[in-house]
Amino acid sequence: MIKFMLLTIIFASFVASVDAQECAAPEPREVFVGTKTSVEALERSKNDDSETGEWIQLFNGKDLTGWTPKIRGHELGVNYGETFRVQDGLLTVSYDQYKPEDFLSMDGKNRKDWEKFGHLFYKDTFSHYLLRVEYRFTGDQVENGPGWAFRNNGLMLHGQDPAKMGVNQKFPVSIEVQLLGAGETGERSTLNLCTPGTNVVMDGKLFKRHCTSSNSPSFRGDQWVTVEIEVRGNEVIRHWVDGKVVLEYTKPQLDDRDAEARPLIVDGNLMLESGTISLQSESHPTQFRKIELKKLSDKTTR
Numbered sequence: 001m002i003k004f005m006l007l008t009i010i011f012a013s014f015v016a017s018v019d020a021q022e023c024a025a026p027e028p029r030e031v032f033v034g035t036k037t038s039v040e041a042l043e044r045s046k047n048d049d050s051e052t053g054e055w056i057q058l059f060n061g062k063d064l065t066g067w068t069p070k071i072r073g074h075e076l077g078v079n080y081g082e083t084f085r086v087q088d089g090l091l092t093v094s095y096d097q098y099k100p101e102d103f104l105s106m107d108g109k110n111r112k113d114w115e116k117f118g119h120l121f122y123k124d125t126f127s128h129y130l131l132r133v134e135y136r137f138t139g140d141q142v143e144n145g146p147g148w149a150f151r152n153n154g155l156m157l158h159g160q161d162p163a164k165m166g167v168n169q170k171f172p173v174s175i176e177v178q179l180l181g182a183g184e185t186g187e188r189s190t191l192n193l194c195t196p197g198t199n200v201v202m203d204g205k206l207f208k209r210h211c212t213s214s215n216s217p218s219f220r221g222d223q224w225v226t227v228e229i230e231v232r233g234n235e236v237i238r239h240w241v242d243g244k245v246v247l248e249y250t251k252p253q254l255d256d257r258d259a260e261a262r263p264l265i266v267d268g269n270l271m272l273e274s275g276t277i278s279l280q281s282e283s284h285p286t287q288f289r290k291i292e293l294k295k296l297s298d299k300t301t302r
Contacts, residue, residue, distance in 0.1 A: 055132070058122050058277070059291040061089045070162045071118035071281070072170055073106060083281050084120045091288040093153065093281045095142045103143045106168065114144040117170050118281035121162045127274035128298045131155065131229045134290040136222050137181045145283030151181030153286045154194070157231060158252050158275035160264055172278060173197030173261045175252050177229055177239060178211075179286070182218035189216040191227055191239040191246055197261035198272065200237075200249040207249065214239055214246035224289065233298060234271045 058066065063086050069079040079085075081097035095102075098116070106115045137151040159174035175198055182188035193200070194211040201207060216239075219225045228240040239247040253270040254261045279288065 053294070055292040055294050057290075057292050059091050059288060061289075062086060064091075064120070066123045068121050068123065068162065069118060070121060070165055070172075070278075072116050072168060075167065076162050076165070080116075080118070083118050084279075087287075089289070091279075091291070093279070093286040095281075095283070095285065098142070113146060114142055114149075114283050115170065117283075119156060119162070119172060119278040120281075121159075121172075121276050121278040125274050125276055126231070126293065126295070127233045128296040129231050130294045130296055131157075131231065131277070132226065132290065132292050132294075133179070133229075133288060134224055134226045135179050135286060135288050136224045137284055137286055138222050139285045141284045149282040149284060150183070151188075151284050152280075152282050153179040153284070154280040154282070155179065155229060156196075156276070156278040156280065157229065157237070158198075158272040159278055160197075161276065162278070164264070166260070169260060171196040172276070173254065173258070173264060174275065174278070175200070175237065175272070177227075179225075179227070180219075181225075182220045184220065187218045189214045189246070190219060190225065191216050191229075191241055193239075193247060193249065195255070197255055197258040197264075199253055199255045201251040202249045208255075212247075214241075216241040216246040226290075230296075232296065233273045 060066075064084060067084070068077055069084050070076050071078060071080040071083060074080050081095065081102070083093060083095065085092050085094060102116050103114050105113045133155065135153065137153075141150050155177040156172055156174040157177060159172045162172065165172055174196060176194040176196060178190065178192040178194055180188055180190040180192060191214045192211060193214070199206055199208055202212075230236075230238040230240060234251055234253075236248065236250045237252060238245050252272040254265055254272065256262060256265060256270060277293075279291075
């Protein structure tokens with residue numbers, strides 16, 4: 001009996017360790033921007049290498065025209081609790097109309113984990129573009145919100161068609177560029193990378209870790225933060241903050257180990273060339289005052 005109890009304790013400790021690893025802070029990385037291309041050249045290319053030079057306003061500052069919500073547990077198009085709304089000209093993520101049961105686990109587990117994650121999808125798909133976003137976090141995180149979701153939102157790029165998402169699917173298969181805010185103390189970068197159902201290549205090697213940190217500065221409180229994401233199809237994706245590349249990777253691709261990604265693989269091709277763009281609702285109120293996109297040419301930049 002004692003031997004059985006000891007085995008039970010060891011197994012429980014192992015499971016807790018695995019859960020903790022999945023929610024652990026992403027691993028910081030140094031950013032390496034090729035040997036043949038200077039940061040100045042990248043900056044010129046990012047700003048000048050566009051099809052028309054015009055910015056497309058994905059958010060019109062008035063309403064959610066062009067955007068469709070997908071909230072976990074609900075069909076596509078149902079904006080449960082007006083999670084996504086426009087207030088005072090700002091695209092706002094809010095949970096003030098949620099019910100008490102919305103703040104409990106949706107997986108039938110004996111946990112009080114908030115899991116009603118949502119996404120707001122733009123109507124068009126894109127391949128080569130520069131995305132500029134101004135965001136901030138407001139107020140407090142919802143009750144039972146995961147610790148990792150404190151001041152956490154995201155830009156889901158090269159994403160799957162939301163019509164192909166399961167009703168209870170947590171996240172679209174995509175490349176997630178995390179929008180993050182730091183607490184009162186300690187450091188926490190923004191524009192980190194997470195890969196729901198995907199992988200990327202870093203330093204010439206397939207990178208399978210779920211999340212990794214950028215080398216951006218920390219942003220605290222409710223200050224407005226401006227970020228840019230340079231997306232070049234399947235060639236390269238760069239995260240920009242304050243005129244600096246804070247993370248870079250290549251060959252975004254589907255992960256054939258992932259159950260939600262496997263149905264999206266066609267003829268064995270894993271590579272992601274284009275896809276949807278969506279914003280998140282992950283338990284912390286967020287506001288966006290600008291979401292704009294400039295189409296880039298598909299010529300190589302490296």
